[in-house]
Amino acid sequence: MRIFIWLCSVALAVAASGAELHFNFGDYPAGATPTNFSSVLAGGGAPGVWKIVADAVPSVFAPLTDKAPDVSRQSMLAQTSQDATDGRFPMFVYDGDIFRNFKFTTRFKLVSGTAGQMAGIVFRFQNVSNFYVVRVSALGKNLRFYKVVNGQHSEPIGPAVNLAPGAWHTLAVQADGNQITLWLDDRLALPPLGDNTFAEGKIGFWTKSDAVSYFTDAAVEFTPRIPVAQQLVNGVLEKESRLLGLQIYALGTNGATRIIASKDASEIGRPGTDAELAAIQNGTVSFGRERSAMLVTLPLHDRNGDYIAAVCVKLKSFFGETQNSGVTRAMMVLKMMQSLGVSADDLQK
16 A cells, blocks of 8 residues: 655655655646755856746557547646756756665656757756766767766766657666666666765756756655664664663754654654753763653763763663663663764764
């Protein structure tokens, strides 16, 4: 069974094997710029102009009868600026998540361009100086993959292809660890590539110079990332499944604490108390009791001994158990976490 969540014109389907993200450009009026994206520019020239346009698109499914229409008019994303500056690369990057292992697919159409008729996918995007790209060119009659590291382009690689402007095509990229696989019109574009430069990053749409390009039916299948803090909690619970509760609290920029990982996912984001704040600021250990349970709050420190978070352990209490024995049991949980040597930066990942 899949659960569909609609938010900011993005549909997220969560399944047992992963998740799917669909970009629903039809939820925006013509001329609007979709939210939750950033228009960025590598190279020179003017920024890109990304907006919603309407166009006829062939169906991805065969018509049920010979009388059924095989095209439909729908809204799509378009880059419409015609600044012909050479070395100008407008990109439209999705800000909603960072992806590690994924497959991103989009249909595209090369509409016009004198200096360039190109469309592509930018992925594992770090910033305008560091990213991967796969793109196709109607004028150059080729598909090329390359990476940009500190603003320097690697040597492009890829096959010759013949793409006429005005036709719809499909481009896809799959990234699994350091392996990158590319498809054009559902066919493998070149043998899988191996590259370790970028392990994760954002995804988006790419064009060059004065290329006017359309994009639609864009979707991402991905493995959701598990934050490092939650990995710590999950690792402990695999060994100590009888714990009644386990949370990690971090200190925010506003000076207050909040839960960043928990046995109960619904608790994430909840504010902390003075006990968690004292643990992070002073290394204070706090103890409390509930009916048939004990709560112990302890400071989590890094390899240097600096306090980076607070850990709250909820234990089932036993008749006659003392505070000291409860704290000792909670300390064993804390040591499991600290044995991995996480840093404050790790907890933000």
